[in-house]
Amino acid sequence: MFSFSLTLSTSLFLFLFSNFFLLFFFPLFTLFLTSYFSLSFSQHVLSPTSLLHFSYFPLLILSLFSLFFLLVYSLSFSLFPIHPSLSLFFSLSLSVFVFLSQTVSNNFSFFFFVINISFRSLLQETACILLFFSFFWHFLSFLFFFLSFFSFYFLLSILLERLHDCFNFLLLSFFSLLFFFFSSFLSFFSSVVFLICSFFFLLFELFTFLYFFFSFSALLCLVFFVFFSLSFF
Numbered sequence: 001m002f003s004f005s006l007t008l009s010t011s012l013f014l015f016l017f018s019n020f021f022l023l024f025f026f027p028l029f030t031l032f033l034t035s036y037f038s039l040s041f042s043q044h045v046l047s048p049t050s051l052l053h054f055s056y057f058p059l060l061i062l063s064l065f066s067l068f069f070l071l072v073y074s075l076s077f078s079l080f081p082i083h084p085s086l087s088l089f090f091s092l093s094l095s096v097f098v099f100l101s102q103t104v105s106n107n108f109s110f111f112f113f114v115i116n117i118s119f120r121s122l123l124q125e126t127a128c129i130l131l132f133f134s135f136f137w138h139f140l141s142f143l144f145f146f147l148s149f150f151s152f153y154f155l156l157s158i159l160l161e162r163l164h165d166c167f168n169f170l171l172l173s174f175f176s177l178l179f180f181f182f183s184s185f186l187s188f189f190s191s192v193v194f195l196i197c198s199f200f201f202l203l204f205e206l207f208t209f210l211y212f213f214f215s216f217s218a219l220l221c222l223v224f225f226v227f228f229s230l231s232f233f
Helices: 002-041 048-079 084-121 124-163 168-199 201-230
Strands: none
16 A cells, blocks of 8 residues: 555656646747747848758757656656556646647747748738648647547557556557657647748648648557457457
């Protein structure tokens, strides 16, 4: 009983610690970086290359630190396994919070980019259209990943409970980390697509098709995982 309470308290501490950094510190840090680069680039002519670096740098930092905290969090469940329902709840909550923090930071980054462009070229209407597409894009991606996370963790927990393997929690941590990395890549890819589409409006439909093609492929992989899980029952 003492070991279970100690394990639960340790997992809760790691959960709150990681979410504190992911939800507050790194979005604010990203906001600071984007505002700094926006002010520094406002004195010069913005080229597509400099703007790509301006968008890559904060998102890359956020993704790397999010991946690091999720790795520490997953290893805690591997070393100190607790009940699968608690593991499912904490993993799902952390994944949703991580993706929310990425969405907020991406929107803030794109918002400062749009404000910078609008004040330089006085194209307020174009800036409003780009900002609307940015929030709409991330809203769709958030819905897709929320449903994918929920279905993935739910089916994986059922599968692992049926298998009764000694590596259940290690396998759950590995798949959660892998699926988070895949979703982080698609979120990062969506922000890059928005940056490219702001310069080349003719390619907007092409990149939109490619993004939803990757999303649909991930959904097909999830459906394949469903039938694979049902084959064990």
